[in-house]
Amino acid sequence: MKIIRLIALAALGCSGAAQAQVSSTVALTTEYQVRGIGYSGNDPALSMSLDWAGENGLFVGAWASNTDSFASGDPYDDGANIEIDFYGGYNGQLENGLRYGVIGYYYTFPSTNYNINYPEIGVSLGYGNFNAYAYYSNDMISTSQSSQYLAADYTFNLPYQVDLSLMAGHSFGEYFRQTELTGAHEYSNWEVALKRSFGPINTKLSWVDTDLSGRYYNDGEYLRNDGRLIFTVSHTF
Template sequence: MRISKKIGFPALFMLVLSPAALANLSSTVTLTSNYLFNGITLTEDDPALQPSLDWVSDSGWYVGSWGSNVSFVENTDLEVDFYAGYYTELGGNWALDLGVAHYTYYGSSESSAFDYPEAYIKVSYDNTTLSYWYASDYFGAGGGHYIVMLTHNMQLTDNLTLILSGDRSTSTDTDKFLRDTDGTYHHWRVALAGEWLGARWTAAFDDTDLALDDLGEPTFSLSVAKTFNWL
């Protein structure tokens, strides 16, 4: 997934227990053949199970948590993310999404060294979205990092959507992250998504120009996601 403040389990638990929260509470469970994060596998090209818990208010505020198995580093096998934000429609097919997220990792006493907060903003017009994420301590490496992404959705049929996206990842301190490159790489993705048997299926192709061995290689993936609306 893609917080200057960490949202902890107690706060989220109390929130979802309130009657107003229960009216907008849902979970999505995704099974994917490969967990790709900006074009880089975090599961060594193995499958991942990714559940989420989300609450959305009628006024546009939202809070949630998302998890996945990972294997990008030894003795770290679980990622759990927390996020909160605000989404609003601006009129004339424009929309704005502002939020913060916190990525946390588990498996050993050293896993938390990869934890980091992030802030994001997304501006949409019709079926096109421009997104920006910034982290001052990317993957706990001590350096700043930002990502700019452009996404466009094309409705091919009533049940099939073509999703095109491209993004640029930039490290502001190459001594801390992406030290073996100039600090920048590009990632692009082509995906087909549709509804079948009550679930959302996505087939995708990802590639990057990242010049590091065994990272950012051309990758095909398949995922299926099922959403459960609790109340």
């Protein structure tokens, strides 16, 4: 949380020297998923963000969505039904077109049965239609276990204003190796997505999957990680 506060203060401190832009995005998706894992109980999810971005590259924001990871009565049920994330960072670009960025997150789950809030920091590099990302948390889901995530994506610009995006990532680290403690396991995920905008409305149809198998494979209602289609529609104000 200290990382987010420092970045937020820096952004607000520079707001007088550079014009700022405030925006909000509302999205409805058939399933809320992160890195191939479903977090809305196989039900639709409604999310909203509020973002501030300065011309100097600094930004801060907040994002919220409904969430449901466990059935009622499940011994692991954390009681979470909403997620609110706070973030801030900086994006820049060199004269040769190379993009770079740093971002800090603090994920919160209000009104839960126990504390599962945690921080994460990420860096990114991009050039043209290619992007690469690296994320690190020293306290994944408040377990005192560290985690890392590496990912990359590439977008093909197709005819009729359609974009085809290919993404692959890998989750690993102490949290995912402590299988008896966390119930997790190191794994890879990937996504193939078609995107198109219709005026102010953005649409995305994705095929999401992971390589989790055996006792870690889950095609059920909660925390599913099997291959499935997800459709999202959004609008930015």
